[in-house]
Amino acid sequence: MKLFGATLSPFVRKTAAFLNEKGLNWDHAPIGLGSQDEEFLECSPFGKIPGFRDGEVKLSDSTAICVYLDAAYPEPRLIPERAEDRARAIWWDEIADTVLVAGVGKMFFNLVVAPRFLKQKGDEGVAEEGRGEVMKFMEFFEARAPEPGSFLVGGALTLADISMASPFVNVEHVGVAIPDSLSRTRAWVAAMHERESFAAMVAAERKIMAGEFGVKG
Ligand SMILES: N[C@@H](CCC(=O)N[C@@H](CS)C(=O)NCC(=O)O)C(=O)O
Known part of the structure; x- marks a missing residue:
């Protein structure tokens, strides 16, 4: 595949x-x-x-x-079968792809994609607007962030965790730190990015961001 x-x-x-x-x-x-x-x-x-x-x-x-x-490829199950858990996993996935990515995208496009890959000036005002949206979202998330070692839905890793953790890598790439006051969010994001499924990818992306190698067009 x-x-x-x-x-x-x-x-x-x-x-x-x-x-x-x-x-x-x-x-x-x-x-x-x-x-x-x-x-x-x-x-x-x-x-x-x-x-x-x-x-x-x-x-x-x-x-x-x-x-x-x-x-x-049902093993391991990453989209729960139990009705409510299934709906909640899809809900987090949708919120990540729309609400979180909307703010993240405004920052990442204008601070990284436009200047570095499209060779055009990004709009700093739009990037700042995105930063405000992401900060607001993080506060919303803090109240719902899982206990250390746990996950967003049903106590097991699901699509919800993967979808929510992914845009937070872009947050790091634009140099926005998760505030210390949002300690649950910080811990959960760090634990997700340390998983084998993310770690090598994130390390390679950090090198791209540091200018050590590019992406294929
Ligand atoms: N809902 C789609 C969104 C995919 C998407 O918008 N990808 C962006 C890159 S982050 C893209 O390809 N943009 C180029 C375009 O819209 O033409 C998904 O979940 O895969």
């Missing part, structure tokens, strides 16, 4: 971490935005990353890919 897209994208990173938590072997095509790669566009007709292929199954959209993977 093959995942298309650079993991600097929170959606690609989420899918990659999900594949890793499943213990699956997968190939990576770390393409950037606007890629005209034919195989990628067959998987992702609107050109959004991630794209994904498993044999003849061609998919895009991180949540669609994770839903496929959980059904096709």
Whole structure:
């Protein structure tokens, strides 16, 4: 199976971490935005990353890919079967992909993607607006962050944790620290990023951010 897209994208990173938590072997095509790669566009007709292929199954959209993977490769279960837990896991996934990524994206696009990869000036005002949104979101999250060693839904790792943890890597990349006052959020995010499913990817991204190597176009 093959995942298309650079993991600097929170959606690609989420899918990659999900594949890793499943213990699956997968190939990576770390393409950037606007890629005209034919195989990628067959998987992702609107050109959004991630794209994904498993044999003849061609998919895009991180949540669609994770839903496929959980059904096709059920062990370990990462989308709960119990009705309420299932709904809550999907709810966190949706909130991560929309509410959290909205603020994170304003910062990451204007402070990183525009100046570094598109060679255009980012809008610092929009980035600042994003920072405010992310700070507000973190306060919301603090009251719901799991106890140390636990997880967002049903006491076990699920899609909810993977989806929520992923955009926090971009928060780190733009140099925004989680305030000390949000200690539960800080601890949970750190524990998620230390998991094997995230750690190597995050380390490689830190090198990209430090300018040690680039991403393929
Ligand atoms: N809902 C999609 C969102 C994917 C998405 O918007 N990816 C961004 C990169 S972070 C992208 O490809 N943007 C380029 C575009 O919209 O043309 C998912 O979960 O995969």
